[in-house]
Every structure is written in C-alpha cells, then in structure tokens.
Amino acid sequence: MTEIISGLLAGLPAFFETNAWVPESVAIATWETIYMVAFSTGISYVFGLPLGVILVTTDEGHILANKGVNQILGSIVNMVRSIPFIIFLILIIPLTRLIVGTPIGTIASIVPLTLAAIPFVARLVETALKEIDRGLIEAAQSMGASAWDIIAKVLIPEAKPSLILGVAITTINLVGYSAMAGIVGGGGLGTLAYYYGYQRYEDVIMWVTVVVLILLVQGVQMLGDGLAARIASKRR
Amino acid sequence: MIEIKDLTKIYHVPGQEILALDNVSLCVKKGEIFGIIGLSGAGKSTLIRCINMLEKPTAGSILIDGQEITTFNNKQLRLARQKIGMIFQHFNLLSSRTVFDNVMFPLEIAKVPRGEAGKRVTGLLELVGLADKTKVYPAQLSGGQKQRVGIARALANHPKLLLCDEATSALDPQTTRSILELLKDINHQLNLTILLITHDMNVIRQICDRVAVIDNSRIVEAGDVLDVFSNPQTPTARSFISTVINREIPAELLHRPETDNNGAATKLIRVSFIGASAGEPVISSLVQKYAVHANILYGNIDRVKDTPFGNLTLELIGESAKLDAGIDYLQSRGLNIEVLKA
Ligand SMILES: Nc1ncnc2c1ncn2[C@@H]1O[C@H](COP(=O)(O)OP(=O)(O)OP(=O)(O)O)[C@@H](O)[C@H]1O
Ligand SMILES: [Mg+2]
Numbered sequence: 001m002t003e004i005i006s007g008l009l010a011g012l013p014a015f016f017e018t019n020a021w022v023p024e025s026v027a028i029a030t031w032e033t034i035y036m037v038a039f040s041t042g043i044s045y046v047f048g049l050p051l052g053v054i055l056v057t058t059d060e061g062h063i064l065a066n067k068g069v070n071q072i073l074g075s076i077v078n079m080v081r082s083i084p085f086i087i088f089l090i091l092i093i094p095l096t097r098l099i100v101g102t103p104i105g106t107i108a109s110i111v112p113l114t115l116a117a118i119p120f121v122a123r124l125v126e127t128a129l130k131e132i133d134r135g136l137i138e139a140a141q142s143m144g145a146s147a148w149d150i151i152a153k154v155l156i157p158e159a160k161p162s163l164i165l166g167v168a169i170t171t172i173n174l175v176g177y178s179a180m181a182g183i184v185g186g187g188g189l190g191t192l193a194y195y196y197g198y199q200r201y202e203d204v205i206m207w208v209t210v211v212v213l214i215l216l217v218q219g220v221q222m223l224g225d226g227l228a229a230r231i232a233s234k235r236r
Numbered sequence: 237m238i239e240i241k242d243l244t245k246i247y248h249v250p251g252q253e254i255l256a257l258d259n260v261s262l263c264v265k266k267g268e269i270f271g272i273i274g275l276s277g278a279g280k281s282t283l284i285r286c287i288n289m290l291e292k293p294t295a296g297s298i299l300i301d302g303q304e305i306t307t308f309n310n311k312q313l314r315l316a317r318q319k320i321g322m323i324f325q326h327f328n329l330l331s332s333r334t335v336f337d338n339v340m341f342p343l344e345i346a347k348v349p350r351g352e353a354g355k356r357v358t359g360l361l362e363l364v365g366l367a368d369k370t371k372v373y374p375a376q377l378s379g380g381q382k383q384r385v386g387i388a389r390a391l392a393n394h395p396k397l398l399l400c401d402e403a404t405s406a407l408d409p410q411t412t413r414s415i416l417e418l419l420k421d422i423n424h425q426l427n428l429t430i431l432l433i434t435h436d437m438n439v440i441r442q443i444c445d446r447v448a449v450i451d452n453s454r455i456v457e458a459g460d461v462l463d464v465f466s467n468p469q470t471p472t473a474r475s476f477i478s479t480v481i482n483r484e485i486p487a488e489l490l491h492r493p494e495t496d497n498n499g500a501a502t503k504l505i506r507v508s509f510i511g512a513s514a515g516e517p518v519i520s521s522l523v524q525k526y527a528v529h530a531n532i533l534y535g536n537i538d539r540v541k542d543t544p545f546g547n548l549t550l551e552l553i554g555e556s557a558k559l560d561a562g563i564d565y566l567q568s569r570g571l572n573i574e575v576l577k578a
Contacts, residue, residue: 139328142288143342143393144317153344157332235331235373 011204022205025192030212032106033188036181037174040110044117044170051077051118052125053151063137063147077119085116085177089184109186113177117170124166128159161228168224172217179213189213237397237429238264238287243296245282256282258453260296264446269423269430271444271461273437273476279453280433284399287431288320289313300397318346321390325402327382329374329389335361336370339388346393353392360388364418380411387418391426398422400432404439412436416443437480441465441540449473465540466508466572481538481547490577501556504533504577507548507566510540518569528554528562549576 051073057063058070083091089112093103096111132155140150156163182190189209197206245257256279264270274280285291287298289305298305305316329338339360343353361367364384374382383403390398400419404412420443423430434440440447440461448458451472457464465481468474490504522528531551538545552559567573 133328135324135326135328136330138290139322139324140341140345141290142317142320142322142399143345143389144314145345146314149345153341154330158330160332236375 022208026189026205026208026212029187029189029192029209030216033175033178033182033190033216036106036109036113036178036186036188037171040113040117040174040178041167041171043110043114044121044174045167047114048118048121049125051122052129053155055122055126056129056155057147057151063141063150073122077122080116080119081123085112086180088112088116089181104185106187109178109181109188113174113181116177117174120173121166121170124169125163128162128166129155131162132158161232164228164231165224168220171220171224175213175216175220237266237301238262238431239297239299240287241297241299243283243286243298244294245279245286245291246294255453257286257293260450260453260455262448262455262458264429264431266429267423267427268445269420269432269443271440271447272431272433272450273435273440273447274433274450275435275472278450280435280450281401283450284401284431284433287399288317288322318342318393319395320397320399321393321395322399322401323383323386323390323403325405327374327379327386327406329382329385331374334371334373335366335377335385338374338385339392342389342392348393356392357388360391363391363422364388378411379407380415383407383411383415384418387415387422391422391428396429398428398430400430402434403432405434405436409438412439413442419443437476440476441480441538443541445541449476462510462540462543462545465545466510481545482534482536500553501559503552503559503563503575505550505552505563506574506576507550508572508574509546509548509570510572511543511545518566518571522552522562522565526554526558526562526565528552528558 054064055070055073055077058066058073060067060070080088092112092115095115096103096108099111100108102108136154136158137150140154145153178186178188179190179193180186182188182192183194185191189212193206193209196202197209240260240262243257243260243262244255247254247256258279260279260283272280272283282291286293287300287305289308293306296306300316300320303316305313308316330341333341336357339357340353343356348356358367358370361370364387366381366384366388369377369381374385377385386403398419403419404415407415416439419430419432422428423443432439432444444461446459447461447464448455449464449470449472450456451470457468457470457473464473465477468477519530522530529552531553532548533551534547534549536547538547552562554562563573563575
C-alpha cells in the first residue's frame with residue numbers, strides 16, 4: 001500500500017508537467033458534481049419534504065390520519081427505493097430526454113438524481129418527524145392548532161437537528177449517485193474518473209478524484225453535524 | 237359551566253373493547269376548582285381529554301357554557317379549544333422555543349397581533365414568577381418552572397376553563413404545593429374555572445371545592461370536598477381519605493373490653509368537625525350534662541382547602557342510656573359521629 005502511494009506521489013510532478021490540463025479538468029468536474037448534487041438535493045427536498053410530512057401525518061392516529069393515502073404513497077416510495085440507482089438511471093432515460101432534451105450531461109443527470117432522492121428524502125423526513133413526542137402534538141391540538149400549525153410550528157422546528165442531518169446524508173448519497181450517473185455520461189467527477197482513470201488507465205486521475213470525493217463528503221458531513229449540534233446544544 | 241351527561245367512551249383495540257368511561261354524569265360550576273380522583277386506569281385522563289375532544293366520546297353529551305361540544309365541526313372545535321387551557325403531567329413544552337416563545341405559541345395560533353401578544357406574555361411570565369427566564373429554553377428549567385411555563389401558556393388566550401391532567405404528579409411535594417398555590421391564586425384572581433384530575437388526595441384537599449371519585453370507569457361519589465372528607469360514602473373514597481388523614485383505628489383499641497373495671501359501658505366513636513365547631517367546648521358539656529367521660533385516644537386537625545377539619549377518636553364511658561344521649565347531643569352540635577365500636 002505504502003509502495004503504491006509513494007510510487008504515485010513520486011510520479012506526480014512528472015505527471016502534472018506533461019498533463020497541465022489535469023488540475024483544470026478536475027476543477028471543472030468538481031464544480032459539475034457540486035452543482036449537480038446541490039440542485040438535485042434542493043429539488044428533492046422541495047418534493048420529498050412535503051411527501052415525508054404527508055407520510056407521517058396520514059399515519060394511523062396522527063393529525064391527518066388517512067389509511068388510503070398513506071398506503072398508496074408508502075408503496076410508491078418503497079417501489080422507487082427498491083430499484084438500484086444504476087438501473088433506475090437507464091429506466092427513466094425517456095423521461096429525462098422529455099424534460100431536458102438529452103439524456104447526457106450534467107443538467108440531464110439532475111433528473112434521475114432528483115427522482116431517486118425524493119423517496120429517500122421522504123423516508124428520512126418521516127423518520128425524523130416520527131420521533132416527535134405525541135404529547136407536544138396533543139398540547140398544540142388542545143390550544144386549537146390546525147394541522148398546518150402543527151406541521152409548521154411543532155413537527156418541523158422540533159425535528160430540525162435531525163432534518164439537517166438528513167440533508168447531509170442525502171447530499172452524501174447523491175455525491176455517490178452522481179458518480180454513477182457520470183459513468184453513463186452524466187458529467188462531473190464520475191465521468192472524469194471513468195474516462196481517464198478506467199478507460200485510459202490514468203491512475204493519478206482516479207486517485208485525485210477519490211481524494212476530491214472524500215473531501216466533499218467530509219465537508220458536507222462536518223457542516224451537517226456542526227449545524228445540527230449548534231441547534232441541539234442551544235436547546236439542551 | 238360544564239355539564240356532562242351519560243358520557244361513555246369505549247376504546248377499540250384489536251381483539252377487545254375497553255370501557256374507559258361508563259355513563260359518567262358530572263356538573264362543574266363556574267369559578268370553582270373541581271377535582272376528579274381515581275386510581276390508575278380508572279378513566280381520569282380519558283374523561284378530561286373528552287372535555288376538549290382530544291378523545292372522541294362514544295356516547296353522551298358535553299355542554300360547555302350551554303354549547304354541545306361533541307357535535308362541533310373542526311373549525312368550531314379549534315375556536316372552542318382556544319378558550320380552554322390545558323396543562324399536562326409532562327409539561328409538553330416545545331424544546332425548539334424559548335420560554336417566551338412557548339407562551340407566545342397559543343397566541344400565534346389564535347392570530348393575536350404580535351404587539352398585544354408580547355405584552356400578554358410578559359404579564360403572564362410575571363404572574364407565574366418567571367420574568368427572569370424569558371430567553372431560556374425549557375431544557376434549562378426545573379420541573380416546577382416548566383409547569384409554570386405550562387400554566388402561563390394555558391392562560392395566554394384568556395381561557396374560561398383550565399384543564400389539568402395530573403399537573404403535579406411529576407413534581408416533588410414542595411413544588412407541588414407551590415404549583416397548587418399558583419392555581420388557587422389564578423382561580424381567585426381570574427375567576428377561572430379549573431377542572432383537575434389526580435390520584436393524590438392531598439391535591440384535592442389543598443385546593444378543590446368539589447370532588448368526584450372515579451372508580452372502574454364510573455363516578456362512584458361526588459360532592460363538596462368537606463362533605464366527602466367528613467362523611468365518605470364509598471370504600472374508594474374512604475381509602476383515598478385515609479392516605480392523607482389517619483383513619484386507622486389501632487387494633488388494641490378495638491379489642492378493649494366493652495365495660496370498664498367499674499362496670500360502666502364504653503363506646504368508641506370518631507368525631508369529625510369542620511370549621512367553627514372546632515372551638516366549642518363540647519367535650520366538657522358532655523361531662524357536665526350527661527355524666528359521660530371522654531377519653532381522647534387520637535386526634536388531629538387538618539386543613540381542607542381553607543377550612544380547619546378535625547378528627548377525634550374518643551372512648552366514651554358512662555351509663556348506656558347516657559352514652560346514646562351524649563352522642564345525640566354531639567350530633568346536634570353539628571359534629572359528624574361515627575360509632576367505631578359499641
Ligand atoms: N388510547 C387508548 N387505547 C386503548 N385503551 C386506552 C387508551 N387510553 C386509555 N385506555 C384504557 O382506558 C382505561 C382508562 O385509562 P385512562 O388513561 O383514562 O386512566 P387514568 O385514570 O388516567 O389512569 P392513570 O392514573 O394511570 O393515568 C385504561 O384501562 C386504559 O388502558
Ligand atoms: Mg392518566
């Protein structure tokens with residue numbers, strides 16, 4: 001292992017000398033990954049958060065209990081979640097083409113990434129909101145709160161730390177998914193690693209990509225942990 | 237204020253039906269503190285939660301200020317609930333809000349303008365003695381302080397009725413006392429009707445005007461607290477009272493011979509007296525007028541709400557006929573007599 005690393009490190013200066021384009025293309029690919037992941041995380045919460053809220057509140061004995069809605073949405077969510085992402089990606093190519101015009105490229109990747117993340121986000125939100133003490137909901141009901149009041153003023157604010165951790169988990173997941181999308185031409189670090197690293201045996205590109213991915217994931221997790229801890233410590 | 241008639245609640249759980257309230261009828265008057273006492277599982281929580289429809293009754297009627305609350309639609313119910321405060325055993329404060337914002341919460345729901353609401357919150361936090369804790373989060377408060385926030389929150393919308401579900405059961409005796417005093421003050425100052433449930437007879441004794449005893453889903457006894465204390469009708473009521481007032485009769489008293497050494501008759505009685513009669517010289521009259529001697533075996537004086545309430549266990553010694561006359565005399569003086577052993 002150390003031999004591999006020291007070998008790679010020793011090769012680095014020479015590599016960059018003959019491949020001056022590498023730092024720039026890594027930077028571009030990183031940026032593509034970041035905005036692909038950021039957009040799909042954002043859009044998946046636009047749909048996933050309400051979906052999660054509906055899953056929780058339509059559950060038996062909850063404020064909007066509705067067995068039919070709960071079961072239908074629950075099974076749709078489970079269905080999408082049971083399809084491996086790499087297959088899902090190919091499965092929805094016609095839809096991606098319909099929305100974006102092409103199934104290839106960074107913008108196009110946002111479609112499968114978002115669609116795959118929505119049910120994931122919905123379950124994360126559901127789990128976070130389920131933790132809320134029923135007593136709090138009852139207290140709000142006893143004051144005459146509407147379902148909307150309870151969602152906006154009790155469930156979401158009370159669950160904020162775990163919701164934030166959920167955003168970090170989703171983002172990290174999408175970083176991984178985006179690399180998979182990259183392999184089928186989605187752009188970003190995945191594409192870079194695949195074309196140069198795998199198809200052309202440029203080990204250095206592979207390793208640089210891995211390091212950048214590690215840094216991205218670490219950064220997101222630290223940010224999430226930090227924010228969640230700050231809120232939780234205030235309330236403690 | 238509240239009129240409950242034939243209220244029945246059945247919980248349906250897989251495989252069985254649980255009768256939690258069985259034809260309960262009850263009246264709570266405006267401005268009084270009404271207590272409901274019962275053992276665990278008797279149906280207290282179910283009863284109080286039916287009053288603001290957190291639990292839907294299976295049958296029966298609940299009138300609040302003449303309005304049948306059980307037939308309200310969602311919107312009517314929300315408006316009605318805004319005028320019924322509730323406090324809880326486990327406080328149920330929002331951990332995401334400061335003390336100030338917790339009390340603000342019901343005012344946001346009722347859409348009270350921010351400025352007016354802020355003034356009210358400040359006033360309430362002063363009333364409950366937490367003016368210096370406005371910016372603190374609930375997790376940093378003691379149980380008693382949390383319940384004070386709960387009380388301030390329940391009062392924010394100027395309710396006409398306050399429901400208390402075991403409000404002091406999670407608190408130590410001293411804190412319980414201070415919370416009860418606060419409730420009594422609020423009842424006085426705001427002329428607020430309070431309905432509370434508890435399994436602690438001390439709570440009933442310290443602040444309630446009237447009490448209902450619930451046992452096995454039914455109300456078995458109800459009346460003025462003093463009446464129930466001095467003359468309990470059911471075993472359940474008696475056992476609750478014995479938890480705060482010693483009503484045990486030491487075994488050796490019951491096994492004493494029925495005549496004393498000189499052949500005079502003896503009777504063991506318990507005298508309970510309320511308020512003013514505690515000051516009358518009835519015992520000495522007994523000796524002078526009826527030649528009946530009284531041996532004090534046990535006695536105590538307690539307070540029921542604000543009225544002195546005493547208990548004396550006496551051994552009366554004298555001629556048989558005189559003993560009966562003496563007991564009649566005591567009863568004519570407004571004392572409650574229970575013959576423990578003739
Ligand atoms: N949601 C529910 N579903 C099914 N059964 C219930 C439910 N809530 C209460 N019960 C049952 O109804 C009966 C009365 O319960 P309730 O909570 O009213 O008693 P309680 O007098 O408040 O007791 P405690 O002092 O323990 O709080 C009990 O047998 C209880 O198991
Ligand atoms: Mg209870």
